Amino acid sequence: MDKEDEIIKKAIVRNERLKLKQFLAEEDELAEPKKPWWPYAIAAAMLCVAAFSFWMLNETETQPDLYAAYYQKYPNVVSPLTRSAAEVSEKEKLYQDYEKGDYALAISGLELLKSDTAFLPCPKFDGVGRI
Incomplete structure (x- = not known):
């Protein structure tokens, strides 16, 4: 009886594994494909470069002006x-x-x-x- 029980258990486990494999395969087919992240990274980098260059080009006060404004003897x-x-x-x-x-x-x-x-x-x- 013990051998028959082991054979039945193995058959049930094998059957459950097959069902799980089929279920996961179906889910993978139905799953939405992942969008690539690199276009967002490029856009963020371009935005940072544009903001930094805008900030640097529109700086109104020069170093001598700042020195004169905040100098205290x-x-x-x-x-x-x-x-x-x-x-x-x-x-x-x-x-x-x-x-x-x-x-x-x-x-x-x-x-x-x-x-x-x-x-x-x-x-x-x-x-x-x-x-």
Whole structure:
């Protein structure tokens, strides 16, 4: 009896597999063919290129304009201006010239005072003045 049961089980499994194969084959025939994805990828790439080139070509502000619009001079933290200063030293005069915006005079004063070992000029002021 055991051999007959095994043979029957195998026959049923084989029959079920055949039915499943036929069902899947029919589904594959009825299934909608897949659309290719590459035309959409090409269209998306072309759209990105067009948007980027439009953005780059229609840029209204140039770098010098942006620099001029957002430039802020470095604040005078070494020797700020005071109203009550009766006597002004050369060092304070130098920083006052920088703060007033007379950068050429401030740079020339820095050049003269660089030889003085007691005065260590802030190189940041020299660099910002030259900009």
